[in-house]
Amino acid sequence: MLTKRIIPCLDIKDGRTVKGVNFVELRDAGDPVELGKIYADEGADELVFLDITATVEKRKTLVELVTKVAKTVNIPFTVGGGISTIDDVKALLNAGADKISINSAAVKNPDAVNALAREFGSQCIVVAIDTKRIDGIDFVHTHGGRKPTLLKTQEWAKEITERGAGEILLTSMDHDGVKNGFANDITSELSSMLSIPVIASGGAGSMQHFHDVFTAGKADAALAASIFHFKEIPIPELKSFLDKKGVNIRRML
């Protein structure tokens, strides 16, 4: 049976993990390759590396990092952050990334989703949506959730699916960082409506929250950052909790 996926997310700046990491086993807390390997060994199902570097040198650093991750890690991983062109995607996939994630670039130029899906296949194109509820209506936001758009989240999700997105990474800005649980309502709405998998992100604070997003939220995968980095929820413990609760997850050998 197909399992629900647990995905730790690593924020990268200039090739280093940021946002704080508190791992005793790490020789170097900032090394995303080392951290990625620990998560893979602990039973993470996939990894996401989100590049938040804002310099012109970023592309080179990122490609070097992706190469190192691909050599070290034995599970699939996605790379996102500032990706817009076919050349960007080609360089990252050639370096060994399994999927890329685009966000603001897709809003700015929706045809880019079609072009990327045609060139590389839908399976490696993740479209990230940052959503925020304003007066009861869900609107797409860009630039790390800072910039509102007039796009309604549900309509945008449907459109990018038709344009060839392979998966949707849905981050609820209302829930992100609050640790009060995922946005189960909109996650469930999108997951039921769409023919592609939905990865829920934003709001994980307890193991129960993961259970809720997989059941009530109907998410195919759940992503979180700090609760893993700070070992508030160790992945093996989370997986055995979900397993006991009857959620279908992958157990390590």
Next chain:
Amino acid sequence: MEVAVIKYNAGNVKSVLYAMERLGVNATLTDDWETIKKADKVIFPGQGEASTAMKYLRERKLDQLIKELDQPFFGICLGLQLLCDYSEEYDTECLGIFPINVKKFPPLNKVPHIGWNNLENLKTPLLEGLDESSYVYYVHSYYAEINPKYTIATTHYINDFSAMLHKDNYYAMQGHPEKSSVVGEKILNNFLKL
């Protein structure tokens, strides 16, 4: 040991090379007939679309070469589908090692089938040390039908399909062993021991 990884227009071949590197095996990415012929093991990776891949293989006569090889041969993902008779993906005549058809998943659930799914009905030395709680990573929209003579493992998604195939020296797997954590490494190691 010399391992040849067949070079054609398939995506993400690097992952297979890196996985071999992690297992301490030196693998060469090549489309050279002689190098492939004298290799101890041959890996035929894949990610992409069937008709374009077949056209590419035919233009370089790699289709003939693949059929002539007698060392252990391992097709992965699209590599498995191309070893079958026929694929519904753009109505493509494939290599015909396995007398099996490749079909598109009916839209009864999300397609592509993305994520970790378990192997069932495991047979052959390729699956030594593994059982039905072994999960592998899948990303595909097309699947090979089951043939009791050649199917050595199945997986269930929408319907049961051939997770792995075997005939003579030819082995194939729909999932990605190079991305399937320790389970994938076991399968690759078992293949290298054949």
